Amino acid sequence: MPVNLRKGQKVSLTKGNPGLQHVVVGLGWDVNQFDTGGDFDLDAAAFLLTESGKVSGSGDFVYYGALTHASGSVCHLGDNLTGAGEGDDEQIRVDLSRVPANVTRIAFTVTIYESEERRQNFGQVNNAFIRIYNEDNGEELLRYDLGEDFSIETAVVFGELYKNGDEWKFNAVGNGYQGGLAALCASYGVDVE
Numbered sequence: 001m002p003v004n005l006r007k008g009q010k011v012s013l014t015k016g017n018p019g020l021q022h023v024v025v026g027l028g029w030d031v032n033q034f035d036t037g038g039d040f041d042l043d044a045a046a047f048l049l050t051e052s053g054k055v056s057g058s059g060d061f062v063y064y065g066a067l068t069h070a071s072g073s074v075c076h077l078g079d080n081l082t083g084a085g086e087g088d089d090e091q092i093r094v095d096l097s098r099v100p101a102n103v104t105r106i107a108f109t110v111t112i113y114e115s116e117e118r119r120q121n122f123g124q125v126n127n128a129f130i131r132i133y134n135e136d137n138g139e140e141l142l143r144y145d146l147g148e149d150f151s152i153e154t155a156v157v158f159g160e161l162y163k164n165g166d167e168w169k170f171n172a173v174g175n176g177y178q179g180g181l182a183a184l185c186a187s188y189g190v191d192v193e
Contacts, residue, residue, distance in 0.1 A: 028088050044092055045111070055190055108161075111181040
């Protein structure tokens with residue numbers, strides 16, 4: 001049975017799952033029910049962060065435009081443009097054994113593509129969630145439903161995988177930002193053109 005997390009809650013992934021190596025981070029949301037800008041095109045991304053809380057280079061940013069990290073440890077499985085259908089709308093695969101030694105955290109974020117042009121924000125998004133499951137056996141390990149009411153935010157840090165000694169843990173962050181993907185990139189040290 002998966003652990004249902006609340007904002008700020010932390011849980012170990014590997015302590016109760018010895019040998020856990022391959023996980024999938026799934027993101028889901030419902031289609032736009034509002035009369036604004038058409039479907040929601042939410043985009044999942046992963047920032048591989050060093051001890052400084054920043055990326056060591058632009059290659060540590062995995063998203064729809066750069067699907068796989070050079071180490072092979074993080075792989076985005078493709079862009080969903082509408083949120084239609086059940087279950088995960090976007091997925092990011094993580095091989096914990098291949099995460100570079102200098103990476104201490106992997107932040108999983110979601111942004112709304114062209115949020116300003118479409119007049120959309122996370123206050124309009126329903127049933128957004130992040131979940132992590134064991135890719136080897138399909139077992140869902142944890143789930144975090146974003147029940148918080150975001151009003152003007154166009155980017156959200158859903159959660160982080162982080163190293164604690166030889167354990168991998170997950171932190172349900174749930175922090176919103178204005179400024180979309182550019183704001184997240186600036187926060188994590190990714191140069192955008």
